[in-house]
Amino acid sequence: DEASLYTYGNSVEQRLDYSAVDAKFSAALKRERRPGRQGGVPVTSGPMAAGPSVNGRPFDPGAPRVSTARRESRVLNDAILAAALDLSRRDRNRRKILFVISDGAEYGSRASYGQVLKVLLSNEITVYGINLDASAMPGVRTVEGLHVWGQGYGNLLPRYTSATGGQLFREFSEDAIERAYAKVTEVARNQYTLGYTSRASAANTYRSIEVRVHRGGLRVYAKDGYYPLPTR
DSSP states (O other): OEEEEEEEEEEEEEEEEEEESSSSHHHHHHHOOOOOOOOOOOOOGGGSSOOEEETTEEETTTTTTOOOOOOOOOOHHHHHHHHHHHHTTSSSSOOOOEEEEEEEOBBSSOOOOOOOHHHHTTEEEEEEEEHHHGGGGGGGGGGTEETTTTTTSSOOOHHHHHHEEEEEEOOHHHHHHHHHHHHHHHHHHHHOOOOOOOOOTTOOOEEEEOOOSSSSSSSOOOSSSEEOOOOO
């Protein structure tokens, strides 16, 4: 196996170019872990206990105000697109997987979900995901797919995994992430490819897929459709 490592927030950055999945990759992954916030002791005296102030002036929470704080972007679409474009240049005979560890929130990307999905499906890239933080909690999942204009998506990761035939895991612990990664790579090594020749002349035409299983007790993970592989 070989893997590359990307991180994203307001922008996307490749932390490690494609290399073998070994100690070097594990070390790079550990370097990207961010420490959690530590709670402090209650403040009961001193300047911090005098009430809120702005620029040294008392601040009344009940008074009307205009916030100028810039919202932090979470460019999930751009991150998946950057990784997918790099992955598409690898050997065509290799299995291509994106393993996304994220809360799935999307806000501020230049690329749209539809544009990114077309790149994924055109290059036979499957997205698997680990949902972290609030998105892994059952009570939050009911609103995960909502899109409010100007506010982005609450959790876009399930749409990517479903549309590309991948799988979504909802876990908190590091052990769960490692188990999910092991399962994903095992699945990739044991997949078979079914192909056919289409008479459709339009190379850019989306083709839908319907999977029927004549046996009970099975769970099927399959993408909804695909775009033909780009000509090289």
